[in-house]
Amino acid sequence: MIVMKHRMTFFRTFDTTLADLTIMKYLRYSLQILILTGILAFLECKKSTGPTPEPPPTPTTFHGIRVYIVSTGDIHEYSRNLPGLATLVKNIRDTASFVYFVLTGDFFMAHRSYDVKRCDGHTDSSIRPDLKVPADSDHLYDGMAESRIVEYLNFDAIVPGNHDWVYGIAMLARSSLKPKIVACNIGQPENLANDYLSFSSKRGKFRLNIIGVAATDNIHSKDQETVRIYSLTTSTSMSKIKSALTTANMNVLLTHLLDQDDAIAFSALKNARGEALFDVLCGGHTHESFANITGNAAYMKAGIYGTYAGLACLWWDTVKMDVVKKTARLVCLENIPKDPGTQALIDSLHRVYPHY
Numbered sequence: 344m345i346v347m348k349h350r351m352t353f354f355r356t357f358d359t360t361l362a363d364l365t366i367m368k369y370l371r372y373s374l375q376i377l378i379l380t381g382i383l384a385f386l387e388c389k390k391s392t393g394p395t396p397e398p399p400p401t402p403t404t405f406h407g408i409r410v411y412i413v414s415t416g417d418i419h420e421y422s423r424n425l426p427g428l429a430t431l432v433k434n435i436r437d438t439a440s441f442v443y444f445v446l447t448g449d450f451f452m453a454h455r456s457y458d459v460k461r462c463d464g465h466t467d468s469s470i471r472p473d474l475k476v477p478a479d480s481d482h483l484y485d486g487m488a489e490s491r492i493v494e495y496l497n498f499d500a501i502v503p504g505n506h507d508w509v510y511g512i513a514m515l516a517r518s519s520l521k522p523k524i525v526a527c528n529i530g531q532p533e534n535l536a537n538d539y540l541s542f543s544s545k546r547g548k549f550r551l552n553i554i555g556v557a558a559t560d561n562i563h564s565k566d567q568e569t570v571r572i573y574s575l576t577t578s579t580s581m582s583k584i585k586s587a588l589t590t591a592n593m594n595v596l597l598t599h600l601l602d603q604d605d606a607i608a609f610s611a612l613k614n615a616r617g618e619a620l621f622d623v624l625c626g627g628h629t630h631e632s633f634a635n636i637t638g639n640a641a642y643m644k645a646g647i648y649g650t651y652a653g654l655a656c657l658w659w660d661t662v663k664m665d666v667v668k669k670t671a672r673l674v675c676l677e678n679i680p681k682d683p684g685t686q687a688l689i690d691s692l693h694r695v696y697p698h699y
């Protein structure tokens with residue numbers, strides 16, 4: 344009986360070992376087939392999603408919101424078209440929830456007279472700056488009129504141009520302007536500017552950063568005040584911009600630079616497909632006016648004594664969590680009805696601060 348029991352145990356053990364071997368063999372073959380199928384599926388997947396471009400968004404495939412960037416710059420104390428600009432921004436804000444209004448520098452310091460290129464193409468050289476305080480007035484008021492109108496227009500972000508230091512650091516540091524100033528490349532004065540400003544929306548499911556790069560050349564500082572601004576290509580500027588780019592879904596670069604410096608931004612801040620890492624670049628400084636799509640980003644220089652606004656639209660898909668379309672265009676401000684509040688402020692400033 345004892346032998347019998349022992350034998351049975353022996354055979355059971357033997358049988359189990361045979362069964363285990365078969366199962367292991369089966370499992371090994373299954374695993375091999377699974378891995379092979381997986382590799383084939385991966386290759387197939389890579390092949391199908393690689394070169395096929397995203398279809399352009401249509402109302403049926405787009406699920407999201409539109410974000411508008413309105414830009415102007417190089418106003419140089421000339422107010423004629425600012426009431427039209429205020430109307431444009433008001434009209435867009437009446438119909439869209441996400442509108443960001445930016446100033447690309449050189450709002451201070453009038454020239455003696457202007458060559459204003461009108462929307463119809465002709466150049467008007469008879470224009471005089473109208474918000475400039477006369478040179479013999481108390482210097483404390485220098486820049487005050489323009490500062491008041493810039494404050495009233497309520498920009499979301501402002502980058503300093505080379506002329507904006509002309510009335511001194513204190514004028515830019517006024518409480519109405521300072522919180523709006525973005526410039527990641529200012530070394531001196533310290534603590535004047537934000538590197539960037541962040542705007543986010545729970546409903547729109549996005550965070551948008553506006554990153555500033557101030558003018559580096561031809562700085563007009565008041566009374567030899569020290570203004571030190573680093574170039575875009577220094578490692579400090581670049582690392583600040585790159586770290587800002589990673590914290591938002593959408594990014595706007597606000598610059599007051601020469602075209603070749605903007606070109607450096609496009610070439611230094613791009614992905615492997617050659618697309619810009621930012622969504623919009625609003626520039627100034629050169630007094631040109633254009634709006635286009637460069638390196639898959641909206642690129643605009645607009646303003647020039649208030650002749651134009653740049654208008655970029657980002658189609659932010661809240662399902663794909665991606666910008667699926669970008670557009671950029673110039674809007675002529677000459678024939679837009681004047682915003683009464685802005686016009687009234689300009690009229691009152693003209694009474695307080697005599698014309699140039």
Ligand SMILES: [Zn+2]
Nearest residue numbers: 417449504628
């Ligand atoms: Zn300018």
